[in-house]
Amino acid sequence: MSDEPADDALEHELRQLAARLDPVPPELVQAAVGAFSWRNVDAELAELVFDSLLNTDQAALVRSSPGRRLVSFQTPELTIDVEVTTTASGRDVMGQITPPQRASVEIRHRAGVISTDADEQGSFRSASLQTGPMSLRVRPAAGGPRPPIVTDWLSI
Amino acid sequence: MTDEEPGWLVTAAAGGDQAAWEALVERFSGLIWAITRAYRLSRADAADVSQTTWLRLAEHIDKIENADRIGAWLATAARRECLQNIRSKARTVPTEDMSWFDSGSDDDPTEAEVLRAETEREEANRASLLWQAVGRLPARCRQLIRILMAEPPPRYAEIAAALDLPVGSIGPTRARCLQRLRRELGECI
Numbered sequence: 437m438s439d440e441p442a443d444d445a446l447e448h449e450l451r452q453l454a455a456r457l458d459p460v461p462p463e464l465v466q467a468a469v470g471a472f473s474w475r476n477v478d479a480e481l482a483e484l485v486f487d488s489l490l491n492t493d494q495a496a497l498v499r500s501s502p503g504r505r506l507v508s509f510q511t512p513e514l515t516i517d518v519e520v521t522t523t524a525s526g527r528d529v530m531g532q533i534t535p536p537q538r539a540s541v542e543i544r545h546r547a548g549v550i551s552t553d554a555d556e557q558g559s560f561r562s563a564s565l566q567t568g569p570m571s572l573r574v575r576p577a578a579g580g581p582r583p584p585i586v587t588d589w590l591s592i
Numbered sequence: 593m594t595d596e597e598p599g600w601l602v603t604a605a606a607g608g609d610q611a612a613w614e615a616l617v618e619r620f621s622g623l624i625w626a627i628t629r630a631y632r633l634s635r636a637d638a639a640d641v642s643q644t645t646w647l648r649l650a651e652h653i654d655k656i657e658n659a660d661r662i663g664a665w666l667a668t669a670a671r672r673e674c675l676q677n678i679r680s681k682a683r684t685v686p687t688e689d690m691s692w693f694d695s696g697s698d699d700d701p702t703e704a705e706v707l708r709a710e711t712e713r714e715e716a717n718r719a720s721l722l723w724q725a726v727g728r729l730p731a732r733c734r735q736l737i738r739i740l741m742a743e744p745p746p747r748y749a750e751i752a753a754a755l756d757l758p759v760g761s762i763g764p765t766r767a768r769c770l771q772r773l774r775r776e777l778g779e780c781i
Binding site: 463505571 | 617
């Protein structure tokens with residue numbers, strides 16, 4: 437039978453110990469506050485539906501390899517497949533929009549925003565991204581004034 | 593530190609209220625940090641995981657189904673990011689495991705430095721022994737105890753989400769792990 441007051445006291449002591457020996461870094465809290473400004477109120481969210489890091493089935497193993505990660509994002513209208521490759525200078529990203537279409541693509545990552553375009557085949561790429569959180573903001577060229585699409589964030 | 597239901601903070605932040613967002617950060621950044629340390633991520637990786645988790649919440653905040661369970665939502669997201677981080681490391685070059693109770697990190701005051709600053713030698717000794725005893729616990733206990741150390745104290749539902757365990761198992765596991773910690777300390781307090 438456990439002794440609850442003693443457990444609570446020990447837990448309290450442990451909490452104080454962590455606050456002293458392994459406190460939350462202030463820069464981490466500042467970054468979390470800043471995350472709010474990246475919000476896209478007008479955008480449609482493309483959710484992460486596949487990540488080769490989380491899928492260890494045979495098909496995923498065949499298609500992926502060390503240093504190469506495959507992720508897919510989806511909205512009801514389109515799919516964005518992204519291949520992230522680890523290189524000496526950071527991460528390279530190759531993307532494919534399906535169905536294929538021209539679009540402007542913003543790659544949002546630690547160092548800021550990189551603007552590029554998907555060609556008529558729907559493919560786009562960018563090299564030497566910094567590691568850390570990344571998300572895409574995609575605005576299809578055709579289809580009139582539709583809201584842009586943003587993908588879930590993932591850490592690359 | 594408020595102990596109110598965080599649901600209204602989610603609703604307010606979804607409406608664009610920066611102060612509500614900051615209150616959410618104040619309430620849960622300690623939990624997310626504790627989770628990254630429970631999974632033994634380095635400070636740099638912990639920062640990535642934490643930031644990805646918050647960015648993900650910012651993008652999802654107007655779609656959260658059960659706003660009162662936002663802590664568990666964040667804990668689940670942080671756990672997944674931790675596992676992805678660990679797997680991405682395992683698939684590339686093995687890197688040094690800078691665990692949270694190692695004292696080798698350059699930018700950190702080391703455990704020894706912090707403890708040296710203690711005015712009471714006995715108190716420092718006790719703290720050092722306790723910290724080391726936590727590090728010797730079996731993985732599941734060490735993880736649970738590290739998350740339990742978060743400030744403000746996490747709810748059981750949040751600890752359960754962080755470790756992917758049933759919420760009903762957290763109370764008994766906590767009691768068992770604290771008991772185990774006492775054995776490691778070699779005392780019967």
